[in-house]
Amino acid sequence: MNIEVHTKAAAWHERIYVGGSWEAGAGGVVDVREPATGDAIATVGMAGPADVDVAVAAAVKAQVAWAETPATERARVLRTAGTLLEERKEEFIEWLVRESGSTRFKAGFEVASLAELYEAAALPTQPEGMVLPSGSAVRMSFARRVPVGVVGVITPWNFPLAMALRAAAPALALGNAVVLKPDPKTPVSGGMLLVGLFEEAGLPPGLFSVLPGGGDVGEALVGHPDVGMISFTGSTAVGRAIGRTAGGMLKKVSLELGGNNALIVLEDADLDKASAAGAFGSFFHQGQVCIASGRHFVHRKIADQYIERLAARANNIVVGDPFRQDVGIGPIISAPQLAKIDRLVQESVGAGASLAAGGTHDGPFYRPTVLAGVTSGMSAFTNEIFGPVAPVTVFDDEDEAVALANDTEYGLSAAVISRSPMRALAVGRRLKSGMVHINDQTAIYEVHAPFGGVKSSGNGARHGSLTNHEEYTVLQWVTINDEPPAYPF
The missing domain is CATH 3.40.605.10 (Aldehyde Dehydrogenase; Chain A, domain 1)
Known part of the structure; x- marks a missing residue:
């Protein structure tokens, strides 16, 4: 029937x-x-x-x-x-x-x-x-x-x-x-x-x-x-x-x-695995996830390579009607939500960010978007976008990465990627977040695990x-x- x-x-x-x-x-x-x-x-x-x-x-x-x-x-x-x-x-x-x-x-x-x-x-x-x-x-x-x-x-x-x-x-x-x-x-x-x-x-x-x-x-x-x-x-x-x-x-x-969750990629990270994690964290369910990876903080030494790989993954995702097609990303839930996503992206581009991928939509289908050159004053940095957008901000050392990640009213989920798990854990311990994931992305949920946030989350x-x-x-x-x-x- x-x-x-x-x-x-x-x-x-x-x-x-x-x-x-x-x-x-x-x-x-x-x-x-x-x-x-x-x-x-x-x-x-x-x-x-x-x-x-x-x-x-x-x-x-x-x-x-x-x-x-x-x-x-x-x-x-x-x-x-x-x-x-x-x-x-x-x-x-x-x-x-x-x-x-x-x-x-x-x-x-x-x-x-x-x-x-x-x-x-x-x-x-x-x-x-x-x-x-x-x-x-x-x-x-x-x-x-x-x-x-x-x-x-x-x-x-x-x-x-x-x-x-x-x-x-x-x-x-x-x-x-x-x-x-x-x-x-x-x-x-x-x-x-x-x-x-x-x-x-x-x-x-x-x-x-x-x-x-x-x-x-x-x-x-x-x-x-x-x-x-x-x-x-x-x-x-x-x-x-x-x-x-x-x-x-x-x-x-x-x-x-809400959440505006930080994904920190240290300079020793495996770029293929890190960009795959970042793509999933930002684009899963069109980014309409409270624990989505809303801000990518990447060490300056690897930032260009990370953005290139992340953009390639975004461009390869099939977007369309999930009931009638085999797609990786479906529609945005409503026209007002789509308008909000596009506004935050365009405001950030107007403030100096650049589009490495996406930034367009066909009807309710918003392309997976990678924003490079995002800084702390931009709309894509300060707001929970709730859409398939990956804003990338560059840092020079761990102290700066932690400061940038904590520069938000939210504190729901965070993640740190490094070839040294203990180094990543040391960074993770400094993050003001209800959940921290090492060598993974931020959008993780298991029914038996304690799930919740601090601050405005x-x-x-x-x-x-x-x-x-x-x-x-x-x-x-x-x-x-x-x-x-x-x-x-």
């Missing part, structure tokens, strides 16, 4: 999923458009603030029993959902390709996020507390982790499936309910398809709602008094606003925000199975006496 026919027959056609049922959204409907063609490929419901109230009320009610559900049963539900996603991966891949402009390679990588479900399934049966020493010989004292309650999850369009699962899966596994607000550009792969997985896996109604919507829905979710935690992935500007609201309400908040929160137990629970201190002790009052 082709995607258009399947869409009109789907339960989510012109609906949202709220409180355990498919309903018309208070925000009407929206056409989901294929970035490569501009064609409408789905019509989904749009939520309004009133739908947030309904979803949260259902979540509060359902979460109490879910938290008391045996850990082995919660684990079973998550494992089953993972198995179902694996069985249906081709459907998810097709939606990611058409809805988000992913290449099949990128979509396959993202569907591998099904591992989030398996990792989450291991959480419920992990130790959830510790026995503490007590000041009384007849008092037992221990600390245990209990669910936050209702977790609001707000996700972006670039990795809609992975970003939804990395928060929703562990939150559910640990006994929480989840209200998910996917970006309205990618509501199907970012949420609607997950409903079927969780329903068939046996997740009780009310624990998971999907509310595509605009800023008003996000504001209602963040500001709702019965939502105990917000997990947000998106822009720094929106993240700051969420942080102000959540902080004022004393909520837990996990903010994974986030509040230090960490996604990943090593830290999820702490993220989606709170510590509760419990003491037990055989009987109430005697007190002097």
